[in-house]
Amino acid sequence: MTRLERLVGGLSAHPVAAFFAFFAVFPFLLPYRALATQVLIFGLFALGFNLLYGYTGLLSFGHAAYYGLGAYGTGIALAKLQVGSLWLGLAAGLGLAGLGGAVIGFFCLQRRGIYFAMLTLAFAQLLYFIAFHLADWTGGDDGLRGIPQLKLGLAGFALPVDSTLGFYYFAYALVGLAVAGLKRILDSPFGAVLQAIRENGSRAVACGYDVNRVKLLSFVFSALFAGLAGSLDALRLTVVPIESLYWTTSGQVVIMTLLGGAGTFFGPFAGALTYLVLEDRLSTFTESWPLVIGAIFSAFVLFLPRGIWGTLLGGIYGHKGA
């Protein structure tokens, strides 16, 4: 067993502690700090996608919808409704994403398999067109601008989160909570049913589980994670670009999760890091960087379907683990 494999195995045994330990020092391991926050946020987005695809076996090609709803929910609450509190802004984003997940999930779960994937994509495009035309609320094509940088009210203190590192640790705390939440979900009986559905849907039905309800709940949880990621990104950028809802954003999270390893706990973060570093490096010397990423992604689907993290884990356990 190599040292790398031992490290990966140790991380997987205590994922929440590993998350907090690793990401506490993460910004100092990167060439520049801003990238660290992006990895956290997109890792969280991919984490939500992974709950649905990797653990429940439902491929969504429209996760931009919930990421975008989270971003617009927070952005509209802070910039248009002037609620004046970061917490209320985050709550608005989460609420909108959860609601969107419940409604769209209900429609998409009418069909299974490839239909499901394409329906999620179609509904995400619907939201894109709505946001495009509701320019009074969303800023339309120009994106939503003017999200104020607020201080974080916490137990009577007002913490500034406008510095790069300050915002990183704010995101770190929230994403950490989400990671702990995901671990809790996966360890619960509900989480076991999710994986039973992925492995054999008919058998889960035969065991007496209300499979459709479980799937819908998984869809909503997944949308909430994606929505929190969108909210955080709106706060980070202080604008919400219209592309948040575009299908390319959905594609991005699919690529990240598959690169990192679908159905593995840290795959989404590994994938987000890989994708963002690749994008950053490649875009410095070629405009056609999506071509390279497309080729790498296709090669992963063909030859490395477990992704980076899954392959490392496979080296240890010899099967798809943790």
Add this chain to the structure above:
Amino acid sequence: MTVVNFAHGSLYMLGAYFGFTVLALTGSFWLALLAAPLMVGGLGLLTERFLIRRLYGRSPDDPLLLTFGLSLILVEAVRLIWGKIGRTLDPPRTLGGTLDLGFMRFPTYRVFVIAITVAVLVGLWLFLERTSVGLVIRAGSRDPLMVRALGIDVSRIWLLVFGIGTALAGLAGILAGPMRGVSAEMGVTMVIESFVVVVVGGMGSLIGAVVAGVLMGQVVGLTTFFAPKLAEIMVFVVMAVVLLIRPSGLFGEAGLLE
């Protein structure tokens, strides 16, 4: 066939670009109309033979994921080769102008496109319903294992189906060029629109696809007339309503491809 090809839209886009180049080189629209589907179909055959075939037997999501990756490559490659700015494709002079239909005047080129579409549809229907190869294709999409047990090489059938499907995407691309313009982005919106049509019409039903296509055209046309902003949205509203009332689509059978 049980593969959803996300790159279908990109191949449609490629058909328009191939047509554009053949037209620019030879000056003949008719040659371009012939060459574009053949070139795209050829590319489709290679893709099936060397890439997608490896994924049969794995999760049905995998071909969708792979073709998504391929569509990224194709769109970016087109931008690299033909540039980022869209191109225009001129129809031949004989098809310019308008045609007097008695009650209204209609662009001749559009009449030509409708005629070609009808011819292709009738041909496809005859091929699928009236030939023995068509019979094998239909049987193969229901129960490939049984078809193989009867001694038929299913992989050759899939190759043929993929080739025909992609060639038709290329034909659609070159036909759409003079009406919609040619751009690298034309493919993805198209693949979403055509999937909505298939969901409404019902997968595996040729008649369903035609009826749903016409229905969606009418919906878009009418909403554009009364409330232009809602036109793009109405398509999805119709889809949601169909999903609620008849989840398998207007003419579809439940269970296919699920």
